[in-house]
Amino acid sequence: MPTPYGAEFRQDVIDVARKGEAPLAQIAKDFGLSVTTLKRWIAIAERKESGTAGTVGAESAEVRELKKRNRLLEQENEILRRAAAYLARDINPKMIYPLVTDLAADGVPVAVTCRVLGFSKQGYYRWKTNPVTERDWVDAHLVNAARDIHADDPAFGYRFIADELPGKGIVAGENRVQRLCRDHGIWSVFSKKRGLNRKPGPPVHDDLVERDFTAAAPNELWLTDITEHPTAEGKLYLCAVKDVYSGRIVGYSMDSRMKSSLAVTALENAVRARRPAGTVVHSDRGSQFRSRRFVESLRHHGLTGSMGRVGACADNAAMESFFSLLQKNVLDRQRWLTRRDLRLAITTWIERTYHRRRRQRRLGKLTPIEYETINRTALTAA
Known part of the structure; x- marks a missing residue:
């Protein structure tokens, strides 16, 4: 089939x-x-x-006109919706001009936004010509000086940085230095950074693998994890599913956001390609793999979930080794401008190089495709 x-x-x-x-x-x-x-x-x-x-x-002029009016109404509704959400945030002073720029980047004309929100285009374009205030300009220089001071001695917190700033010709109050250091993540190495000590969620499966990354047959044990890499457009996230038996990547998916749907799509692609039964799917305790959607997908396809411990990368070492190869062979080879370019490079490397050209010693110097092909007859007979 x-x-x-x-x-x-x-x-x-x-x-x-x-x-x-x-x-x-x-x-x-x-x-x-x-x-x-x-x-x-x-x-x-x-x-x-x-x-x-x-x-x-082939559309008639009347239909085109109706579509144009409908598009204008959609743009006006989007402007009002985004403006309400924007003004609901605790921003002082409230500045609406950046919202005009964001909407313009999404295809909403500046003239339409200004008309709906009730201010002139001239005011917006004056702000766009000189959007950085004197205060912002001085703050930027202060932050650069604080970074230089902190780089010289990472033990320096905001108090020590404030004491060192006059030597660089900058006079600023301690509260102001504290605010800017906090906003830009400039912390003393001895400080307890707020928000970085959160406990991970509880596991939804037991650890059925216990670092024994071996399998006697295809679809006996799968590993899955998520990696990320930056581009000029933003990060691209890859979720891959690996068959331990041959090392083959049996399913994967990529997206610009690390949501539970990314893990679910990768799993669904693997199931569609392999049609497994009773396979153990091992992962870490990431929220995507603990999500209700992912757990329900495992149950729907008759798969068994397994999870490693927190902070123990060796619990999913076989998957980490694949991501390390990907990092060296694709991600670190150049700076990627678009997510699409990186996506195609990853897909090509997995399908062309990793599956069909890269020989693995643990497989007897065979590629994953060759190893599965050679052993399929023996496994069927057994």
Whole structure:
């Protein structure tokens, strides 16, 4: 029975193919597909895109006008909703101009926002030309000086920093220095940082693995964890599911936010590809893996959950080793400008290099794909 590929995997493969860095035949081979399947996926995507364009082109002027009015009403509702949430925060003094910039970045015209909120465009553009006040400018210099002082001696807290500032030509009260050090995370190494001593939540599963990362057959033990990496657009989070038997990444998902849905999607992709029964899924005590959605997904697919201890990275060492390889081979190779570029690089490395080219000594110098293929017959006979 052919493998039912997920929509996320299909889109990633199509994006890689559209970059044109390799022939379609090579890309299909790297991702374990046939050329016919890859061409069909690309054709389906192009038909959907062209169909949408054709529909837009065939719209009447009346329909376009109604859509324009509806879009304007949606923009006005979004402005009022965002403004209410923005003004509800404890901000003194309340400054509404940054909200105009945020809405403009989301596609809401400045003229519409100014009209709905009742102020002139000229006032907004004057602020945009010179948004930094003299107070902010002086505070920025004070923070830079505080960082330099703290770097010279990390034991210095805000009191010592305030005493050292006059030597750098800056006069500021101790309360002001305390506020700026707190806001920018400048702490003495001996201080007890508020908010960093929170206790983790209770485990929802027992530790069924106890650092024994071995499996006699596929889908006997899976490991899962989440890693992150920054780009110029923001962080990209990867949740991966690894089969201990062959080391193969049987499911993964990427998103711009580390939500429970990220872990659930990765698990669902693994289940769709492998169709396991009674598999033990081991993770750490992250909130995503303790969430109700993830626990219900395990139960729905007949999987058994397992969790390691708090602060014990060795309890999930086999998964950490994969993330270490990913860090060295992809994440640290360059600075990534967009999440899409990093996403395609991760997908390509997993499917092309890690699965099909990187040999592992514990597998007898075979790749994960080769190891599973060679041993499938023996396991079936047994």
